[in-house]
Amino acid sequence: MAMKGDMLYAWTNDAAIKEKAELGGAVTALWKFALESKAVDAVLVITKGADLYDAKPVLITDPKELAKTAGSLHCGTLLLPKYVKKFLDGAKNMKIGVTVKGCDTMGFIELARRKQINLDNITMIGVNCGGSVSPISARKMIADKFGVDPDKVHKEEIDKGQFIIEYEGGHKGISIDELEEAGYGRRSNCRRCKYKIPRQADLACGNWGVIGEKAGKATFVEVCSDKGAKLLEGAIKSGVLAAETANPKGLEIRAKVEGAMLKLGEKWRKKDFTALGAKMWETINKETSRCIKCYSCIENCPVCFTAAEALTKGSIMVKPGELPPNPMFHMRRFAHISDSCINCGQCEELCAMDIPLALFSHAIRVEGDTTFEPKLGKATYSN
Numbered sequence: 001m002a003m004k005g006d007m008l009y010a011w012t013n014d015a016a017i018k019e020k021a022e023l024g025g026a027v028t029a030l031w032k033f034a035l036e037s038k039a040v041d042a043v044l045v046i047t048k049g050a051d052l053y054d055a056k057p058v059l060i061t062d063p064k065e066l067a068k069t070a071g072s073l074h075c076g077t078l079l080l081p082k083y084v085k086k087f088l089d090g091a092k093n094m095k096i097g098v099t100v101k102g103c104d105t106m107g108f109i110e111l112a113r114r115k116q117i118n119l120d121n122i123t124m125i126g127v128n129c130g131g132s133v134s135p136i137s138a139r140k141m142i143a144d145k146f147g148v149d150p151d152k153v154h155k156e157e158i159d160k161g162q163f164i165i166e167y168e169g170g171h172k173g174i175s176i177d178e179l180e181e182a183g184y185g186r187r188s189n190c191r192r193c194k195y196k197i198p199r200q201a202d203l204a205c206g207n208w209g210v211i212g213e214k215a216g217k218a219t220f221v222e223v224c225s226d227k228g229a230k231l232l233e234g235a236i237k238s239g240v241l242a243a244e245t246a247n248p249k250g251l252e253i254r255a256k257v258e259g260a261m262l263k264l265g266e267k268w269r270k271k272d273f274t275a276l277g278a279k280m281w282e283t284i285n286k287e288t289s290r291c292i293k294c295y296s297c298i299e300n301c302p303v304c305f306t307a308a309e310a311l312t313k314g315s316i317m318v319k320p321g322e323l324p325p326n327p328m329f330h331m332r333r334f335a336h337i338s339d340s341c342i343n344c345g346q347c348e349e350l351c352a353m354d355i356p357l358a359l360f361s362h363a364i365r366v367e368g369d370t371t372f373e374p375k376l377g378k379a380t381y382s383n
């Protein structure tokens, strides 16, 4: 019987899922069982869009359609909870399964706190996440650092600290550290992220800790809730999934890798926040003077949707015809989200003027946490 706290290696018996899966195909097999058993009405997952760098969300209701959604796309910059709020009525009347990274998990929690999403109707299968790469910078990095035409690449993966590509004529891997020292690699918010194993999802899946003959062939599954335990047990009983207890040595390795990733996140925070330093407000003022008032930062933020609503009603901070907007527009937005920025990076990634907005709001959030956390107690997740 599966229970909260269990640590397992799992792999699918479904041939179509196995072929396309990143590892053991446990995530996709679990969704197949969830749809077939009607534990969920639909599954919101990711699939390849126009090319390898285009991660596209899809809503699946037919289990036969699931196999094509298996596999990891590291160049996507999506945040799924906002789609559930915007297009799926906050899961008010529909049970939805979602594959989530740490930032997606936090987005769901923040939107549920604001009563925009009904978490009772959401099942989350988490994937560990060492970080993703922005599609534009991935293309540039592959051309500049790998010397390969990005359109000739048919597979990318992140393994053992390397970004690896397979392309017409060969394969090549370069260490993420080297890429990041040269200004490429993961998105800057992902570098600072300290939520690598999404334990607030119902299950947390990944490759860290899978050793021995199962390495690369099984998915590591940590059971994080009773709902997750029930789903896992049902999938095993149905025959779509097989599992065994994780190797104790694998557990140790997984804990070590997670620890090393958290330290790396801390290192990047120090680097980025120290660079901002005492001149933070001056820098914010200067950078936001490029703002063209497209409001993409508001539109794509999972926590500042009330600002979007206020803006549509008109605001004294943003006068029609005035560019850039009064600096207080951005200051007020930062203040508004300062206690709940989840460092998902959407504001920065989708900013038409490349303003490092995520850096600013993350710095403000962390400064606030550092100052007030002793009074407030420990946050439920570490972003």
Ligand SMILES: Cc1cc2nc3c(=O)[nH]c(=O)nc-3n(C[C@H](O)[C@H](O)[C@H](O)COP(=O)(O)OP(=O)(O)OC[C@H]3O[C@@H](n4cnc5c(N)ncnc54)[C@H](O)[C@@H]3O)c2cc1C
Pocket: 020, 021, 022, 023, 024, 025, 026, 027, 028, 029, 045, 046, 047, 055, 069, 070, 071, 072, 073, 074, 075, 076, 077, 078, 099, 100, 101, 127, 128, 129, 130, 131, 132, 158, 205, 206, 207, 208, 219, 220
């Ligand atoms: C960006 C990214 C970084 C990762 N980094 C690590 C890591 O450092 N360490 C580690 O242990 N594991 C990491 N993983 C998880 C790992 O790659 C596998 O997804 C996981 O082990 C499940 O394997 P599987 O064979 O069971 O999944 P599959 O059955 O192949 O299913 C994969 C699921 O992930 C979804 N998916 C694909 N791309 C994305 C995306 N960009 N955002 C959200 N969902 C997506 C698919 O739609 C599918 O539902 C990462 C995954 C992603 C997406």
